Amino acid sequence: MADLELPAGWEVLDDPTGETVLIAREPADDERPDRFRANLVVTAVTVGGMSFRDWQAGTDELLPRVLDDYLPVDLEKVDVGRHSGGRRLAHHASPGGEALTMEQWFVLVDDVGHTLTATVETWRYDELADLCAGVAATWQPGGAA
């Protein structure tokens, strides 16, 4: 289980597999059951001795190849938990053609790359950005001190 505090009412999907530590999504909207549900995904990947810079350079190369219409918007160094890490903001399109905004917080701890990814519909990003950043602020990848 990832070390973070989810918003009240968010649903945690059972049994994440592989490098995925946590998948959580916002409550369903009964009036619009087909609506894209904002979600949070935590992954932990052993990087095999790579530096933080090389790990993230690889991520920057990978994302445009795996996400449709990928468009980087922002990238900055930020502290994540007790460690120096980073944050990126990007647009991409879902397989269903929705315009999505992806915000990631990432950090390398003891050769494990931890990433928290929030994905929301772009027209709701301003509404949900502070909530997602609040979750990121509670995240302690690699465990609390």
Added chain:
Amino acid sequence: MSDDLLIALTLRVTGPEAQLEHRARIDRDVVLLDAEVRPGQLQELSFPPAFLTSALVRLTRMRPRRPDDTGPDFSWELELEWDGGSRRLAATDGPSGIRLTDPVDGSERPASNTEVYRILSTLLP
């Protein structure tokens, strides 16, 4: 956005060598964009309004800045008008980042790409 609302959008992007003016008409279902890809050369594009934010990111050339970024500053001015309302946003952008221009007194203040993206994602009434 209401069913019958029609929005006129103008985006002027000024660089050291040229000014490009992009125009769009936006309704509930579609953005019809005339993008000026070179001075005097227009390219017609259409896409759902949900993709307006990413289109504006591309047209304003917003991107993550790295410490070794170089190149000239440029500016952009965005206007949206519809029956009963309007919005205006202006900025300069360059290696040192974005500075938003106050529409009333012309003063500038620094803004992160994320802040500007949040504004762009909420432009439509």
